[in-house]
Amino acid sequence: MGILIWLIVGGICGWLASIIMRTDAQQGIFLNVVVGIVGALLAGFIISPLIGVGTINEGISIATFLVSLAGAVVLLAIVNLFRRGSVR
Template sequence: MSIVSIIVWLVMGGLVGWIASMIMGTDAQQGIVLNIVVGIVGALVGGWLIGPLLGAGSINEGISVMSFVVSLIGAIILLALLTLFRRVAKH
């Protein structure tokens, strides 16, 4: 993996994580590092769960509109699960 690939991965992961956090309303709780982590893990989750249903990969397999959407859906699912676990843990 080249340095350029890693930089693209981090930038796209950060963008996906930031957009997902804005949609889920968790942006105030997250910094840039957590946005990147959510975006990258969300891309993995989306590529695994949503990719086969839509016939598309995640940003980990190449950048396209569909891979961005798949990664975003995965990041939203990840944030929804984290929010659910936080609520359950509080009660």
């Protein structure tokens, strides 16, 4: 059940992050899910301990969803920085 939640939340977070960063036309469904999952993983390790919010593994809430979304946006910003030379 945990993998299914990661896929669903990762897909939604990756899709929203790609819309925020304006890379939605360049990515497909698969990359949106990958960006969302990796972003949530990074946010779980870096952002969650700093602000004291749990991760998606501990339960889905607005705070955990926003942390995962922030991680996906940061990940896309880093990728854009290396690929294009600007965050956008």
